[in-house]
Amino acid sequence: MKATLKADIDVAELNKVLQKYIHQEVTKSVKGAIFNQMEGTVDQITDNVTRLIQSNVDAKIDKFQDCQCSNRETTPAFSSVLTHDQSYSANVSIKFDRVVVNIKDGYDPTTGIFTAPSKGVYHISSTVMNAKGHKLWVSLYLNDVRVSSIWLNPSSKTFEMGTTNMILDLKEGDKVSIRSRSNYTVHSNQDIYSSFSGYLIMN
Numbered sequence: 001m002k003a004t005l006k007a008d009i010d011v012a013e014l015n016k017v018l019q020k021y022i023h024q025e026v027t028k029s030v031k032g033a034i035f036n037q038m039e040g041t042v043d044q045i046t047d048n049v050t051r052l053i054q055s056n057v058d059a060k061i062d063k064f065q066d067c068q069c070s071n072r073e074t075t076p077a078f079s080s081v082l083t084h085d086q087s088y089s090a091n092v093s094i095k096f097d098r099v100v101v102n103i104k105d106g107y108d109p110t111t112g113i114f115t116a117p118s119k120g121v122y123h124i125s126s127t128v129m130n131a132k133g134h135k136l137w138v139s140l141y142l143n144d145v146r147v148s149s150i151w152l153n154p155s156s157k158t159f160e161m162g163t164t165n166m167i168l169d170l171k172e173g174d175k176v177s178i179r180s181r182s183n184y185t186v187h188s189n190q191d192i193y194s195s196f197s198g199y200l201i202m203n
Helices: 002-066
Strands: 077-081 086-088 098-103 113-115 120-130 136-142 145-152 161-170 175-180 184-187 195-202
Touching: 120 136, 120 145, 120 175, 136 161, 136 184, 145 161
Parallel strands: none
Antiparallel strands: 077 098, 077 195, 086 184, 113 175, 120 161, 120 184, 120 195, 136 145, 136 175
């Protein structure tokens, strides 16, 4: 009888030990599975975020490389001035003889014509002064189309100045000039009163 009781107690203790051991092993397995699953999920999320960031970076680099960004080597720009009085007949381009800036060589001082080196939207401007007490009428031309005009009609023997500013959508090879509308004299001297300028704003 005593031997049987002792055996029952030993079995009960063994069961407790086994249950504890099984619980520990199951807990370890579950924790390990959850950790591995979480680790895999974190790795996947990290992978996805990295790919997304790289994709955005690549897209920005491509956009930057494709962008024809403004800089002094690639952006057409010119500015020229008249250094002395010049008289012109009707429909003749005013030759602003001193070139201040001529990036991409679009302006020709021998003809007074700016030829667009590339297509795009340009800002074009000109300022002219009349000979003292004399009228002056000039126009801005795009190819052979009159775009705007300057009319000076002094009431006395004085000098007057007029300016035109235009935004033009030019094609490569388009020609822009300032032309006299009749027999007029454009005034200037070493102080520079008459000028012609333009530059590319956007492609």
